[in-house]
Amino acid sequence: MEQVGFLSAMPINEIVFFINKVVVAGLIIGSVYALGAVGLTLVWGILRFANFAHGDLMTLGAFIAFVLTMVMPGLGAAVGLPTAFVVMPIAMAITALITIGLDKAFYQPLRKTNPKPITLVIASFGVMLMLQGLIRLIWGTAPRNMYVTPKEIYRIPFAGKDIIITEPQLLLIVVTVVAIVALHLFLTRSRTGKAMRAMSDNADLARISGISTDKVVRTTWIIAGSLAAAAGTLLAMDVSLKPDLSFNILIPIVAAMIVGGIGQPYGAISGGLLVGFTETVAVFNWSILLRPLKPHLPDWIELPASIAFVPTEYKIVVPFVILVAVLIWRPNGIFKGKVL
Amino acid sequence: MKSIDLRTITLLGGLAVIVALVFIWQGNAYGLRMLVEASCLAIVALGLNIQWGYAGLFNAGVMGFIAIAAFGTMLISYPLNxxxxxxxxxxxxxxxxxxxxxxxxxxxxxxxxxxxxxxxxxxxxxxxxxxxxxxxxxxxxxxxxxxxxxxxxxFVGGFGLPVWLGWLVGGLFAAVLAWFIGRITLGLRSDYLAIATLGIAEIVRAFLKNADWLTRGTLTVSPLPSPVPTATEIGFIAARSAYLCVTAAMIVVIFVLLQRGWASPWGRMMRAIRDNELAAEAVGKDVNRRRLEMFVLGNFIVGIGGAALVTFGGIFDPSGFSPINHTFLVLIMVVLGGSGNNLGAIFGALLVYIIWTMSEPAALFLFQHGANLIQQLFDIAPPADLPTRALQMRVFVIGLTIILVLRFAPKGLLPEKVTKYE
Known part of the structure; x- marks a missing residue:
């Protein structure tokens, strides 16, 4: 392929590789983290505790979508979208209902006794274990595929090379954008949304100005549960459906929440993207980008075969380091969260 | 001396009966093994009780501290390479x-x-x-x-030093790790400690699993040297009894020291910090430093217990550490036994561990018979991985127990005794 001017001087192969491995991958995993962190941060903002069961809510939502997909596999073909995506709204609704049920059964009675916040955290560990046990009891531990038909892969030509993005990845990005816009409109325009913000600001003041606490709590769980189900389903569509998501996804999500400032939905979104991009940048092999420079370098400099900041198997360290760094230098998060 | 009340006597007596029953059903060798493991976990539970029961610090990463202590023991006591x-x-x-x-x-x-x-x-x-x-x-x-x-x-191998030194070093490893975590998170909201410990536990596991040059990773290191003669030398029952004597002696020493500590002004100060942080701060106690003290001390004991547990198993297997077995089981032991009561922690450790080990055959039995029944009635074949699934039921039960205890018996079976000074 003939190339002229500026482009011909650029190492196109390497740049496209970088876009595929870092930009696209970071955007994808960042969106999943963002969707998860929004729910977590709302719950913390309203109910003042870290819900450790959130990771397993994501898994549960994904498994519900999986069951629905298996029940009506032909549904997707009729609409022209993957079946798992078509049934996702139903899975979100069911998960939201389950979330409210969990609150009614386990968190609400404890809240009534006016406990220390840590008691609710321990209770959420209990709920986490129950969900984990149930999910593995019902569906076993083997990974599953959410797709009934092969995944579609889009190739976007870029200067003679292809940027590769798959169908679930595209859907994930679209859903994230839609969810952010909808959440923004809900929080700023609707009555319930304003009530939620008021309660997150000052629960007592909100209560004495006549805001129904129960309703706000219910709405919070609905949003958290349905977003968790969406994130879980889309992640499972992108890779595969596994029951052992919980801790591996929980730590990045909590990191995203704290980076963004607790109780701040917009902060959680940017935090999610930040954590996602940092993860992919950290495990990326930078040696590949330096390779085109090799002919220009003097002989005594030898490029190592792999320059990654973090080996892939230590990926979980990345969100943790971010978390620790934020806790040391900016415990309120970059957007100045309220609850501390 | 305080008199021991009826409730304690009843519960401990009941526990003794259960232990005796296990010995009769499963034989002496099995019963002894269970008791040794339970006693090691009791040491871990005592350590966690310092943190949760006495300082109100929630450590969600016990597994990580056990793992790093086990690694320390392996490094010190494994023969030179x-x-x-x-x-x-x-x-x-x-x-x-x-x-x-x-x-x-x-x-x-x-x-x-x-x-x-x-x-x-x-x-x-x-x-x-x-x-x-x-x-x-x-x-x-x-x-x-x-x-x-x-x-x-x-791999690097060990230093070939005595096992007791390995346990101490293991405890120190856990304590140093705890110091770093505590420095960062103890001044902040209590939830952060839970997140940080949870994270560090996963990181320790990932590190030990992947640093093959240091730990042999998934290849595992065995046999770990034992502080007492091994089963091949003197037989199962004698070896396990000897080990049980060692761990029981450790429990007694730690228990007595802790009880003395709680009765001292130091213990009183710690309770004051837990129950009313503001008041303690107002009378000039450095709350964060004291909490750090408790957190580090607690993890030192957790480390020693964990090191003893892994040494007894005889194999250092980084993939063998799981949050269920090493974090949440211990948490249940403390919460159910009675947080803030050392006797309660030991009681809880024995009781919960016995139930936990016995529940494995029980769950398998129940599920097998349930599956057979369903197959006869509705002609539905059970899934092939039924045994692994049945064991997941126990995870569910642990979660349910945590919630039920929090709700109906937040003080545990043997509640903390509040001493009145009049």
Missing amino acids: PVFWQSEGPGLLGRMGLIIIIGGAITLLLSRSNRYGVPKKLRTVLTIIAAATTYLMAESALAPAAAIIEQNSG
């Missing part, structure tokens, strides 16, 4: 150590450089650059060293 010491491995590792020391010193100096007139922003940039360079250099020095060690000598 002469192939490694004669190869170029030690030299390469020494080089990496030197890079870390020099780089670390430069980074530290730069981070203090604002005292000598360097602008703050420049200082920050310089510090980050120095830290990143040190890190990358150390990492690139480690990679070839690790490869050579793995190729020539398998």
Whole structure:
């Protein structure tokens, strides 16, 4: 392929590789983290505790979508979208209902006794274990595929090379954008949304100005549960459906929440993207980008075969380091969260 | 002396009956093994009880501290690996150590450089650059060293020192790790400690699993040296009884020391900090420092217990550590037994561990019969992995127990005794 001017001087192969491995991958995993962190941060903002069961809510939502997909596999073909995506709204609704049920059964009675916040955290560990046990009891531990038909892969030509993005990845990005816009409109325009913000600001003041606490709590769980189900389903569509998501996804999500400032939905979104991009940048092999420079370098400099900041198997360290760094230098998060 | 009340006597008597029943059903060797493991976990539970029961600090990463302590024990007590010491491995590792020391010193100096007139922003940039360079250099020095060690000598091996020293070092490893975590999170909201410990536990596990040159990773290290003669020398029952004597003696020593501690002004101060942080601060107690003290001490004991547990198993297997077995089971032991009561923690450890081990055959039995029944009635074949699924039921039960205890018996079966000073 003939190339002229500026482009011909650029190492196109390497740049496209970088876009595929870092930009696209970071955007994808960042969106999943963002969707998860929004729910977590709302719950913390309203109910003042870290819900450790959130990771397993994501898994549960994904498994519900999986069951629905298996029940009506032909549904997707009729609409022209993957079946798992078509049934996702139903899975979100069911998960939201389950979330409210969990609150009614386990968190609400404890809240009534006016406990220390840590008691609710321990209770959420209990709920986490129950969900984990149930999910593995019902569906076993083997990974599953959410797709009934092969995944579609889009190739976007870029200067003679292809940027590769798959169908679930595209859907994930679209859903994230839609969810952010909808959440923004809900929080700023609707009555319930304003009530939620008021309660997150000052629960007592909100209560004495006549805001129904129960309703706000219910709405919070609905949003958290349905977003968790969406994130879980889309992640499972992108890779595969596994029951052992919980801790591996929980730590990045909590990191995203704290980076963004607790109780701040917009902060959680940017935090999610930040954590996602940092993860992919950290495990990326930078040696590949330096390779085109090799002919220009003097002989005594030898490029190592792999320059990654973090080996892939230590990926979980990345969100943790971010978390620790934020806790040391900016415990309120970059957007100045309220609850501390 | 306080008199022991009826409730305690009844519960401990009931426990003794259960232990006796297990011995009768399963035989002496099995019963002894269970008791030894339970006693090791009781030490861990005592450590966690210091943190949760006495200081109100929620440690969600017990597994990580057990794992790092087990690693410490393995490193100290496993026999020397002469192939490694004669190869170029030690030299390469020494080089990496030197890079870390020099780089670390430069980074530290730069981070203090604002005292000598360097602008703050420049200082920050310089510090980050120095830290990143040190890190990358150390990492690139480690990679070839690790490869050579793995190729020539398998792994680093141990130092061949006595086991009791290994346990102490294991406890110290856990304590040092706890110090770092505590320094960062103890001044903040209580939830952060839970997140940080949960994270560090996963990181420790990932590290031990993947650092093949240091731990042999998934290949596991065995047999770990035992402090008492092994089963091949004197038979199962004698070996396990001897081990049980060691762990029981440790429990007694730790228990007595802790009880003395709680009765002292130090213990009173700790309870004051837990129950009313503001008041304690107002009378001049350094709350965060005291909490750090408790957190580190607690993890030291957790580490010793964990080291004893893994030594008894005889195999150091980094993939064998799981949050269910090593974090949440211990948490249940403390919460159910009675947080803030050392006797309760020991009681809880024995009771919960017996139920936990007995529930495995029970769950399998129930599920097998349930599946057979369903097959006869509705002609539905059970899934092939039914046994693994049945065991997941126990995870569910642990979660349910945590919630039920929190709700209906937040003080546990043997509640903390509040001493009144009149």
